[in-house]
Amino acid sequence: MSLSLFDEPKLDSHCHVLDPARFPYAPDVAYRPAGQEQGTLAQYLQVMDAYGIRQSLLVGPNSGYGLDNRCLLDALQQHPDRFRGIAVVRNDTPREELQRLREAGVVGVAFNATLLGTEFYANTDPLLRHLADLDMFVQVQVEHDQLVALRPLLERNGARILIDHCGRPAPGGGLDQPGFQALLALARTGRTAVKLSGYQKFSTQPPPHADAQVFVRALLDAFTLDACFWASDWPFLKAPHRLDMGPLIRQVEQLLPDPADRARLWWETPRRWLGF
Structure with a gap:
């Protein structure tokens, strides 16, 4: 008997835990x-169990916590079998500190150019070389054409690259916009994966964000299901419209009607890349 859509095993590759009470x-x-x-660990575990999300990549949010990774590390410590983490760190973080984070379940660090700009990361060659040595990711959130400026930095240092939210192309800009073309080019590195998520961040339409699908399909063509992850972006910070987990999962069913394809996107590919 086939599993229901909501019981098919999933790995959510972008979500946050925000617990200001603790x-x-x-x-x-x-x-x-x-x-x-806000979304506590206890609340997110309920969401996971309801929707077949067996494992997740927890992302340390710039919102709320900045460089404070305690909430993230607490979740990794409580459930090391279910979670891996992306930490937010200083650009001059030494290799020894990255090694300690890695031992705690952190698999990479976040670059958020949408918040801090591209120039903020101009001095990060040593950090990226440390990440490469430790087989860790640089997780990159860019928008519009920011990736054009960051691409040489990312390509020359050897770290594995994880691109957030489809690269957040400019709404209505089309597939030929320079930032999106830079993202498609990263597929050729063989060490870049992309999250099919965050459509609300680059769509001009309310859910189900029909105008985002042309970018999603182009990314599937370029990266294939061997380097694409699914993510919810729970608990949906700064979302301009109401979002819920169930409709996001239904969107994947429409995008990938074949359960074997969904299994690659939802489970097999992210587990392999993230070391579960």
Whole structure:
């Protein structure tokens, strides 16, 4: 008997745990998630169990926590079999500290050019070389044409690359926009994977974000199901429209009607890349 869509095994490759009651927000952060944008570990575990999400890549959020990874590390310590992590670190973080994070279940560090700009990462060659030596990822969030500036840095240092949210192309910009073409070119490195997620961040339409699908299909063609992950982006920080996990999962069914294809996107490919 075939599994229901919601029981098919999944790995959610981009989600956040925000628990200011246990781990207060840093005093100097630019954005403090509140209300339904907060999501504790206990709440997310319920979501996982309801939707067949067996494992997840927890991303340390710039919102709320900045460089404070305590909430992330607490979740990794409590459930080392279910979670891996992406930490937010200083650009001059030494190799020894990265090694300690790796031993705690962190598989990479986040570059968020959408928040900090591309110039912020101009001095990160040593950090990227450390990540390459440790077989860790640089997880990159860019928008519009920012990847054009970052691409040489990413290509020359050898670290594995994980691109957030389809590279967040400019809405209505088409497939030929330079930033998206730079992303497609990274497929040829053989060490870059991309998350099919965050459509609300580059769509001009409400859910199901029909205008995002041309980018999703181009990424599937370039990267194939061997280097594409699925992600929810739970608990949906700064979302302009109401989002829920169930409709996001149904979208994958429409994109990939074959259960074997969904298994590659949802489970087999991310588990292999992330070392589960």
